Amino acid sequence: xxxxxxAIATGAHTALSPTNLIYCFGGVTLGTLIGILPGxxxxxxxxxxxxxxxxxxxxxxxxxxxxxxxxxxxxxxxTAVLVNMPGESSSVVTCLxxxxxxxxxxxxxxxxxxxxxxxxxxxxxxxxxxxxxPVLANFALEFGPAEYFALMLLGLVAAVVLASxxxxxxxxxxxxxxxxxxxxxDLNTGVERFTFGIPKLVDGVDFVTMSMGIFAISExxxxxxxxxxxxxxxxKIGRLLPSAEDFKRSIWPIxxxxxxxxxxxxxxxxxxxxxxxxxxxxxxxxxxxxxxxxKGAIEGVAGPEAANNAGAQTSFIPxxxxxxxxxxVMALMIGAMMIQGITPGPQxxxxxxDLFWGVIVSMWAGNLMLVILNLPMxxxxxxxLKVPYRLLYPTILLLCVIGVYSVNNAxxxxxxxxxxxxxxxxxxxxxxxxxxxxxxxxxxxxxEEYFRRALIMSHGDLSVFVRNPIxxxxxxxAAVLLLIVVLPSIRKKREEAFQE
Amino acid sequence: MxxxxxxxxxxxxxxxxxxxxxxxxxxxxxMYRVGTTQEMGPGYFPRAIGVALVxxxxxxxxxxxxxxxxxxxxxxxxxLILLIVGILAxxxxxxWLGFVVAATALIFLSGVGGKEFDFKEVILLCxxxxxxxxxxxxxxxxxxxxxxx
Numbered sequence: 001x002x003x004x005x006x007a008i009a010t011g012a013h014t015a016l017s018p019t020n021l022i023y024c025f026g027g028v029t030l031g032t033l034i035g036i037l038p039g040x041x042x043x044x045x046x047x048x049x050x051x052x053x054x055x056x057x058x059x060x061x062x063x064x065x066x067x068x069x070x071x072x073x074x075x076x077x078x079t080a081v082l083v084n085m086p087g088e089s090s091s092v093v094t095c096l097x098x099x100x101x102x103x104x105x106x107x108x109x110x111x112x113x114x115x116x117x118x119x120x121x122x123x124x125x126x127x128x129x130x131x132x133x134p135v136l137a138n139f140a141l142e143f144g145p146a147e148y149f150a151l152m153l154l155g156l157v158a159a160v161v162l163a164s165x166x167x168x169x170x171x172x173x174x175x176x177x178x179x180x181x182x183x184x185x186d187l188n189t190g191v192e193r194f195t196f197g198i199p200k201l202v203d204g205v206d207f208v209t210m211s212m213g214i215f216a217i218s219e220x221x222x223x224x225x226x227x228x229x230x231x232x233x234x235x236k237i238g239r240l241l242p243s244a245e246d247f248k249r250s251i252w253p254i255x256x257x258x259x260x261x262x263x264x265x266x267x268x269x270x271x272x273x274x275x276x277x278x279x280x281x282x283x284x285x286x287x288x289x290x291x292x293x294x295k296g297a298i299e300g301v302a303g304p305e306a307a308n309n310a311g312a313q314t315s316f317i318p319x320x321x322x323x324x325x326x327x328x329v330m331a332l333m334i335g336a337m338m339i340q341g342i343t344p345g346p347q348x349x350x351x352x353x354d355l356f357w358g359v360i361v362s363m364w365a366g367n368l369m370l371v372i373l374n375l376p377m378x379x380x381x382x383x384x385l386k387v388p389y390r391l392l393y394p395t396i397l398l399l400c401v402i403g404v405y406s407v408n409n410a411x412x413x414x415x416x417x418x419x420x421x422x423x424x425x426x427x428x429x430x431x432x433x434x435x436x437x438x439x440x441x442x443x444x445x446x447x448e449e450y451f452r453r454a455l456i457m458s459h460g461d462l463s464v465f466v467r468n469p470i471x472x473x474x475x476x477x478a479a480v481l482l483l484i485v486v487l488p489s490i491r492k493k494r495e496e497a498f499q500e
Numbered sequence: 501m502x503x504x505x506x507x508x509x510x511x512x513x514x515x516x517x518x519x520x521x522x523x524x525x526x527x528x529x530x531m532y533r534v535g536t537t538q539e540m541g542p543g544y545f546p547r548a549i550g551v552a553l554v555x556x557x558x559x560x561x562x563x564x565x566x567x568x569x570x571x572x573x574x575x576x577x578x579x580l581i582l583l584i585v586g587i588l589a590x591x592x593x594x595x596w597l598g599f600v601v602a603a604t605a606l607i608f609l610s611g612v613g614g615k616e617f618d619f620k621e622v623i624l625l626c627x628x629x630x631x632x633x634x635x636x637x638x639x640x641x642x643x644x645x646x647x648x649x
Contacts, residue, residue: 168556168560168563172553175552178545178549182525186532194528222576390621391625394607394610395625395629397583398607401587406637414587414591415588418588425580430517431511431514452540460536
């Protein structure tokens, strides 16, 4: 126990330094902002800001990026309540009852409960990370290449299974990402692969340029397809403080949501979206009057909001302990770490304790900032909701372009950006969700490396992945997961769940 | 199924795309040494990925033919082209005419791409955004970007 306190003290020393507090604040504010602004998601924003973080020390960079991520969850729920439009996919369910409450003039209590639920979940999830991560990291220190290969396989399978849309398409997108990952000099042999004589490609496809093109640029084009009208709430926000009755109704949903979110967040492929859906389903099922749901039940806001925040945070566990991203945002974090020269994996905790614990403690600090600062600022956020998209997108575009250019000061990178922009739009049009591609791209080079090393050690015997007890178990888990989704009955259920 | 309808199938195009990329991967296996399982060459992994992509692409392609599903919705050609032209114009002019000209070109071209284009509004937006970008990126963060020609 005292070891945990020591560790948290180390973390506090890093996270609570003035510089890091300022960057954490900047991150959560920016995150809230993009959560609120229409047509700008966390993946696009984090890719846009990656170039800026190159100049920061690693822990400051990660603290900022993490702040953006959970800040965006928070901002996303604000728009869900106020305009019935989820700012992020994790707050889709918050729309149902949150907006209904707003229509009844109870937007204030809905937003407050959402904030309180998020804060509570954030605190608990931070503790979960602090007590769980070291155990997992110590366990993983023993892992060899075969185990890592198996883990990454499981991560990729799970990410696909839990994503929406066609399974086959998602798998194909992962392989496409793996293929993009092979571009550049092969580390083992020094051979240049798929560079087509372009010197810029010798170091591989730049991951900032790729994710910005595929996510940010194509997102703008998709948004420009149709003019979106946002109806701003006409009803009064109402008093902010929830009534005693509201509190009583919310306590258990918050606790249950936190528990669900913390568990689902750890799973590869889990995280905020899945957690919020699961929590809403649970609350509706155990409610005494399920009929109230959808008509402004505060439980339907409290539970999912706690769950998505807990899930968003505990999805850092696989990242920090195993170096495995559980969703595309975490894949970007891995990219950010690698740019900083840190190899993600279990050794981070022992080799860089201030980074590891600093990021964890900063999450708690960031959550506190979100509650204290955002509730009084709701008025300002509502004003921001009125910013029309036609003013927003040229600005976003300019930021992207400056960001890509600043990485290498090379205008050729902007040509690559355009290529990926068009590609991203084509993906959307032909029904291929691009997120799995990013996971494949990030994990690709590692996957290849571990695959090669494992087979060198086993003298080319492929059965090493199954014979090794740990990697065998992990691969079996991946296979079971895959089987479950392919089986028709469960597949139908999965489609139903995503329809809801 | 009529050819016109087939050509609107998302799966038809997705399948073709994946198979084409798969062919590139397999081509990598031909260009670069594949090696053995114990001693893998640079072509081993790309070839394996290529084979998987061709197989998955074929499944998606067949699905498009046998079980028609979602169709490709209308392309937003105008915003796409103007955005890309804007980025390329920025790339082309930046080091030659400076940031102010390049950014103005980018904002104007992308603004024209939108549905509601208001000349006066875009000028105001340009002035505000370019000024703050120069202040933040060139003055405060001192990125090495030429401001004027």
